[in-house]
Amino acid sequence: MKVKLYFSGGSEILFGNIKEHKVILENSSTQWTIKDLLSWISNNLLKDSDRSELLIVNENVRPGILVLVNDVDWEILGGLDAEINDGDVVSFISTLHGG
């Protein structure tokens, strides 16, 4: 299935400052969740990064990052268990502190 990943608020520096990434996730017999996606990102997009903890710590997103599935806070959708389906947009928004 096709999923769009979007990184902003600073987390895009892990991905060459490119904010939007279209990725293809292999169809599986079980439902894809954010937890699976994090593991997939670790193994595919971040495998050579020495700064992956800017995004993922202990198989979870690091504190200060808000995850959205189709512009809805992942907490409403089940957090790590939130489902991902074909065509979804998953965003990782770093909260900003400047003023």
Next chain:
Amino acid sequence: MKVKLYFSGGSEILFGNIKEHKVILENSSTQWTIKDLLSWISNNLLKDSDRSELLIVNENVRPGILVLVNDVDWEILGGLDAEINDGDVVSFISTLHGG
């Protein structure tokens, strides 16, 4: 079919300052177009208005109003012949001149 109408930039005063209107258009054997919708608005929403020319003049929208179907300029979609389908949002935006 269900269509959402949206009026802004001042044209909403014709509709009691309510910007969003959900309307039901009877399914017809021919394709609904903006031209049909303007006639429907005249006959249904504006029938008692003495200021309908704020929106519609000579079976067209008055100069200064931009029509959008699902956030796309109607000119791209065929102007008066632009098609309207179930679930569409049709917006009538008055251009603003203040500064």
Next chain:
Amino acid sequence: MSNFSHSLSKDDIERFSRQLILKGIGTTGQEKIRDSAVLIVGAGGLGCPVVMYLAASGVGRLGIIDHDVVALNNLHRQIMHDENRIGLLKTESLKESINRINSAVVVEIYSFLLSEANALEIFPNYDIIVDCSDNVATRYLINDASILTNKPLVSGSALGWEGQLTVYHCGEKCPCYRCIFPIPPKPEFVTNCSDNGVLGPIVGVVGSLQALEILKLIVQGTSSFAGKLWLFDGYAGETRTISLRPRRSDCPVCGQSPTIKNLENYARFCGSGPTDKPLNL
């Protein structure tokens, strides 16, 4: 009381005539604006437009907290300070700018760092709190103090080409900063405007929008951004609004059985205080 009875002066009617006539304002709204008091934490890039649009629109009393002085490298974005005020306290500078445009505004300045020692003395004197601060520890402090004193919090932030805006603790279902971010980010993952820069028009857009939501809170009692986060990517020219989770019943500060009943040590909680030099990535 009839619609035509009001306590505005003839001068006020003239001054605010183009604002009074707007839907949802009127003389009653203008009286509410005049009778309200708003506290702004941070007199920098966001604070400048927030304070000026509130003063211009007739907010009766403005409190401004900032310990810093105006520096040359502030002037590319902090449009209410100026070259002659370099070295002057930002609070004093903003007070002067406010007085110029609306001498009727009562300006109360607090020229020191907001801290757990002083926040609960200051916050109760205002109706609405505005976060224009620039560091994580201060943002948690402002959040907790707003909740302990039961005030809505209009929060803006900016970095680089991006901005964010939301309103916390505004209605039964509205979350707070801790509901969204229960654990602070590690200091080494935090970047700020001094290190990473920010563009003037970005704080202009976010600060102006903060002022707008503050006026809506004053005249209507509600904001469009309670429980919603507005994201602005100025580089791409994209704006979007996302739905935040509702208030968490187990939130340590705004939940049903809060464990935070007094302000904490926020520098310790965050691993970095408001004046610490940020670590490099």
Next chain:
Amino acid sequence: MSNFSHSLSKDDIERFSRQLILKGIGTTGQEKIRDSAVLIVGAGGLGCPVVMYLAASGVGRLGIIDHDVVALNNLHRQIMHDENRIGLLKTESLKESINRINSAVVVEIYSFLLSEANALEIFPNYDIIVDCSDNVATRYLINDASILTNKPLVSGSALGWEGQLTVYHCGEKCPCYRCIFPIPPKPEFVTNCSDNGVLGPIVGVVGSLQALEILKLIVQGTSSFAGKLWLFDGYAGETRTISLRPRRSDCPVCGQSPTIKNLENYARFCGSGPTDKPLNL
């Protein structure tokens, strides 16, 4: 020329340090900003933030056209004027505000009405034109003069709780104002800020966004809003971006065989001039 070679002064490097480091700017971008000239038509609600953010960010030369003087009922939204300047020309007032924040900016003021008689003498001296005007006739005039002198036009407008922004004549496919609105609205259908009011933060948001797109035009040569219209409903807290039609090949001014090769009489074309009192609905 290497990345490290530039013509910025040590003072400029310090002053703009938080802006220089942004993606897409750098010393080269800052030089472009310094070497650019922007013409703003209208020194009112939109003109105030546009002019200040451009001056603060280091735009080298700013032209400001406005015939009007500061009035008490401007001050709720025109934050760079003030009580002591009531009766002063708005151009003079803005020049003073610009000088305060960045004395290096060259400010050229035109304290008269923009007209078909003078526009083509003024426009060629600037790189980018900014529409912060407040009436239909002036908007058509600015559009046509921008095209006849081949300048991109950053257009903002506001009324009540609403704002709009787009960039015209910016790239091969980008439409102009006449491509979208070939026929002017009847004068009796036009409302303006004097009659219908406008809120300060609305012009703050739109004007700041105009300044942002101007900076992007300067450093990148492109804008996110060429051919797109940004709609802002401050009352509902809604923002959206819509796709406009491409440039019309039969547009009388920007099309393939333009019929408008000189400026027209815009008051006659629109049925109402810039200083006419609007008719009541």
